[in-house]
Amino acid sequence: xxxxxxxxxxxxxxxxxxxxxxxxxxxxxxxxxxxxxxxxxxxxxxxxxxxxxxxxxxxxxxxxxxxxxxxxxxxxxxxxxxxxxxxxxxxxxxxxxxxxxxxxxxxxxxxxxxxxxxxxxxxxxxxxxxxxxxxxxxxxxxxxxxxxxxxxxxxxxxxxxxxxxxxxxxxxxxxxxxxxxxxxxxxxxxxxxxxxxxxxxxxxxxxxxxxxxxxxxxxxxxxxx
Amino acid sequence: xxxxxxxxxxxxxxxxxxxxxxxxxxxxxxxxxxxxxxxxxxxxxxxxxxxxxxxxxxxxxxxxxxxxxxxxxxxxxxxxxxxxxxxxxxxxxxxxxxxxxxxxxxxxxxxxxxxxxxxxxxxxxxxxxxxxxxxxxxxxxxxxxxxxxxxxxxxxxxxxxxxxxxxxxxxxxxxxxxxxxxxxxxxxxxxxxxxxxxxxxxxxxxxxxxxxxxxxxxxxxxxxxxxxxxxxxxxxxxx
Amino acid sequence: xxxxxxxxxxxxxxxxxxxxxxxxxxxxxxxxxxxxxxxxxxxxxxxxxxxxxxxxxxxxxxxxxxxxxxxxxxxxxxxxxxxxxxxxxxxxxxxxxxxxxxxxxxxxxxxxxxxxxxxxxxxxxxxxxxxxxxxxxxxxxxxxxxxxxxxxxxxxxxxxxxxxxxxxxxxxxxxxxxxxxxxxxxxxxxxxxxxxxxxxxxxxxxxxxxxxxxx
Numbered sequence: 093x094x095x096x097x098x099x100x101x102x103x104x105x106x107x108x109x110x111x112x113x114x115x116x117x118x119x120x121x122x123x124x125x126x127x128x129x130x131x132x133x134x135x136x137x138x139x140x141x142x143x144x145x146x147x148x149x150x151x152x153x154x155x156x157x158x159x160x161x162x163x164x165x166x167x168x169x170x171x172x173x174x175x176x177x178x179x180x181x182x183x184x185x186x187x188x189x190x191x192x193x194x195x196x197x198x199x200x201x202x203x204x205x206x207x208x209x210x211x212x213x214x215x216x217x218x219x220x221x222x223x224x225x226x227x228x229x230x231x232x233x234x235x236x237x238x239x240x241x242x243x244x245x246x247x248x249x250x251x252x253x254x255x256x257x258x259x260x261x262x263x264x265x266x267x268x269x270x271x272x273x274x275x276x277x278x279x280x281x282x283x284x285x286x287x288x289x290x291x292x293x294x295x296x297x298x299x300x301x302x303x304x305x306x307x308x309x310x311x312x313x314x315x316x317x
Numbered sequence: 318x319x320x321x322x323x324x325x326x327x328x329x330x331x332x333x334x335x336x337x338x339x340x341x342x343x344x345x346x347x348x349x350x351x352x353x354x355x356x357x358x359x360x361x362x363x364x365x366x367x368x369x370x371x372x373x374x375x376x377x378x379x380x381x382x383x384x385x386x387x388x389x390x391x392x393x394x395x396x397x398x399x400x401x402x403x404x405x406x407x408x409x410x411x412x413x414x415x416x417x418x419x420x421x422x423x424x425x426x427x428x429x430x431x432x433x434x435x436x437x438x439x440x441x442x443x444x445x446x447x448x449x450x451x452x453x454x455x456x457x458x459x460x461x462x463x464x465x466x467x468x469x470x471x472x473x474x475x476x477x478x479x480x481x482x483x484x485x486x487x488x489x490x491x492x493x494x495x496x497x498x499x500x501x502x503x504x505x506x507x508x509x510x511x512x513x514x515x516x517x518x519x520x521x522x523x524x525x526x527x528x529x530x531x532x533x534x535x536x537x538x539x540x541x542x543x544x545x546x547x548x549x550x551x552x553x554x555x556x
Numbered sequence: 557x558x559x560x561x562x563x564x565x566x567x568x569x570x571x572x573x574x575x576x577x578x579x580x581x582x583x584x585x586x587x588x589x590x591x592x593x594x595x596x597x598x599x600x601x602x603x604x605x606x607x608x609x610x611x612x613x614x615x616x617x618x619x620x621x622x623x624x625x626x627x628x629x630x631x632x633x634x635x636x637x638x639x640x641x642x643x644x645x646x647x648x649x650x651x652x653x654x655x656x657x658x659x660x661x662x663x664x665x666x667x668x669x670x671x672x673x674x675x676x677x678x679x680x681x682x683x684x685x686x687x688x689x690x691x692x693x694x695x696x697x698x699x700x701x702x703x704x705x706x707x708x709x710x711x712x713x714x715x716x717x718x719x720x721x722x723x724x725x726x727x728x729x730x731x732x733x734x735x736x737x738x739x740x741x742x743x744x745x746x747x748x749x750x751x752x753x754x755x756x757x758x759x760x761x762x763x764x765x766x767x768x769x770x771x
């Protein structure tokens with residue numbers, strides 16, 4: 093099917109460019125390491141205090157990384173007027189959105205895995221039985237961030253004060269995702285089963301569906317510029 | 318030869334802020350016809366090209382391609398177009414071959430590997446095919462852009478300075494490809510500020526000055542010098 | 557027509573104030589400061605009306621590209637942000653003597669604060685884009701995303717914590733306060749909605765004049 097092929101080729105293109113230039117990935121890895129140090133210096137001494145703030149701190153790290161990664165996702169299209177090329181490509185433009193979303197999601201999950209790994213190692217955290225539930229929450233939360241983030245990134249790519257406007261627009265809209273993921277992570281790390289946070293998971297699912305559907309429907313309006 | 322009217326520009330005006338760049342432009346291009354549009358830098362050639370390419374909307378007037386209004390039905394027009402504008406539409410971190418494959422797939426084309434290789438060979442990029450575009454010169458990036466358009470075999474070509482930066486061999490190739498496309502019924506608009514090889518391919522010449530078409534004539538047997546004289550005469554009148 | 561609206565708003569506001577300060581009973585524990593509720597609650601509810609109008613106008617704009625719909629969304633956003641801001645301020649003024657704090661992070665306050673910031677972002681986006689057509693398109697998309705997000709915000713924050721008075725008007729069981737509180741409240745609510753409509757009408761007229769001057 094042509095739609096799927098077009099979306100996949102956009103995702104492939106983004107990941108290939110990222111794999112070779114490593115611009116965003118390097119920045120994110122470095123940034124995650126820095127975050128780790130900052131959290132250690134500000135919170136690390138007291139293990140109880142750290143355990144209490146860990147879910148929030150973890151997701152703070154994820155969100156800040158997401159802002160970096162998503163804010164840049166359309167910058168590559170501004171070189172050599174590739175944006176024009178995307179706009180003039182025949183067919184449904186939402187395929188481009190889904191391709192970009194898939195690429196962003198992959199990148200963000202890689203970085204989040206790295207951050208999580210660093211946390212486990214450096215803060216000596218036992219994920220244990222929480223891991224499967226945690227993976228579900230991380231996946232759904234990241235999808236929510238990436239879905240609206242990709243749309244807003246396209247919107248702000250050609251606008252003045254892009255770096256400021258993008259987080260200002262994205263963060264308030266993402267509050268449900270932030271609350272749901274932090275609360276669910278908190279419960280899971282305390283040993284609760286995934287069923288205990290079912291309402292948060294359902295909220296995340298609902299949010300993801302709303303965000304992706306709206307973005308798919310409005311992306312061509314945003315691309316038109 | 319098909320004489321169907323493909324591109325129709327009727328009294329198009331385009332104003333940026335308070336500056337009128339196009340002030341009543343009318344132009345027609347038939348299937349199998351190539352028009353060279355001459356004009357000084359800043360005369361509005363690129364603006365007209367962008368309007369036809371559905372990248373800008375006219376302030377007044379209409380432009381249609383194959384009967385579809387470019388402002389009201391851009392999605393109907395886009396599949397018909399092949400555009401080489403100012404930017405090359407290339408990703409620096411992909412190879413030339415990968416760039417072609419990407420744009421072909423995005424355009425819904427079924428480009429086989431041989432077609433891609435042939436297109437690259439045509440513009441003289443077969444040896445640089447698997448090098449990252451970042452390492453290519455500006456001229457080579459332009460050639461890659463032309464290869465991209467040729468792969469698609471569009472019905473309407475909108476080309477901005479197509480022969481700029483090409484060496485002898487590439488120019489011959491491009492001339493050949495453009496003639497072939499013309500023979501297949503495509504309509505061509507070539508926009509330029511110099512009097513180069515575009516004239517060889519062109520069936521008609523138009524001059525854009527003062528926001529209007531001040532000359533629109535069959536090229537016939539006019540040589541480059543004749544054209545230069547005509548251009549100087551008409552462009553000055555308009556200013 | 558706009559002028560009439562202005563007079564109706566003034567009249568309704570006057571009636572509302574009379575009811576709030578004259579007719580409504582003095583609250584037993586909180587004293588007279590509780591009367592701020594007759595301004596605070598209508599401000600917030602009227603701002604909800606503003607944002608619903610913004611969302612609907614944005615949708616109409618995307619479907620029909622009607623510049624009038626965009627102007628309505630724009631004006632509604634401006635008036636709505638003003639009302640929310642005033643609503644938050646009056647809430648703080650009410651809250652300080654009543655609960656001892658200017659602000660708490662309970663469900664209702666947090667939701668309203670998020671709403672405020674979202675729509676400030678809307679105005680910021682408008683201000684940053686010079687091309688009016690592009691501004692209209694992007695703001696319409698933002699308006700719809702934000703509007704669809706509001707129920708999600710509401711639930712997530714409500715589940716997160718609850719300290720505020722349980723909703724009295726929109727609770728599943730219906731209003732449980734006495735009639736002597738209900739009537740002044742409703743009249744003030746009507747007054748503020750009419751005031752909102754008046755402000756929006758004037759703003760839309762101004763925007764239309766600006767657009768025609770630029771054309």
